[in-house]
Amino acid sequence: MEYKRLFIVMLIVLAADQLSKILIRAFLPMGQKLWLIKPVLSFTHTTNTGAAFGLLKDGNLMLIWVSLIAFGLMLYYYDRFEEKMRIYVALISGAILGNLADRVFLGHVTDFIDFQMWPVFNIADSCLVISVAMLVIYTLKN
Numbered sequence: 001m002e003y004k005r006l007f008i009v010m011l012i013v014l015a016a017d018q019l020s021k022i023l024i025r026a027f028l029p030m031g032q033k034l035w036l037i038k039p040v041l042s043f044t045h046t047t048n049t050g051a052a053f054g055l056l057k058d059g060n061l062m063l064i065w066v067s068l069i070a071f072g073l074m075l076y077y078y079d080r081f082e083e084k085m086r087i088y089v090a091l092i093s094g095a096i097l098g099n100l101a102d103r104v105f106l107g108h109v110t111d112f113i114d115f116q117m118w119p120v121f122n123i124a125d126s127c128l129v130i131s132v133a134m135l136v137i138y139t140l141k142n
Contacts, residue, residue, distance in 0.1 A: 006078060006090045013094025017123040018101060021110040028112070044114035049107070052125060060103050067100040085138060091131040098124030 028034055028045040035042045050057040074093045081089050099122075102109040111120040 003078070006086065006093070009087065009090035010094035010097060013091055013124065013127050014097045014101070017095070017098030017127075020112070020123050021098075021102065024112045025110060033114070040116060042114045042116070043112045044120055046111050046120050047106075047108040048111050048120075049109075052119070052121070052129075060107060064100065064103050067096050067103070071096045071100070082142075085135060088131040088135040088138070091127045092135075095124040095126075095128035095131070098122070098127075 024043065024045050028043060030045050030047075033042045033044045049060050051059065051063060056063065071093055074089050074096070078086065078089060099109050109122065109124075111122050111125070113122060113126070114120045
């Protein structure tokens, strides 16, 4: 995948993530739940000042720096990834940008996808976890 595709995928992830968070902040009050499939799945408006699963709570500044470094490394090493792995790198990069935007402009990350038995997350988190898992699986298989 060339750089043009990298930026297109990153922008799609960033746009989907930010648009969904804007809608949640605009139409679902903080702490409120909107059931999609009761009692399994809801949109629950919450925020997170740490990393995934509540780790590093109130570590926003450190996580901004970690995100910037990770994003920079993804771009720097992009050409060294195999062609089939580059889609995962693009998805991870878009996810990093989505949560980074929240951290920089809001001081926290907006989360809303709530499966009740799992910590609340967002579209960027989903892209990040799935892409890292696929990258690991691809690497182990080859």
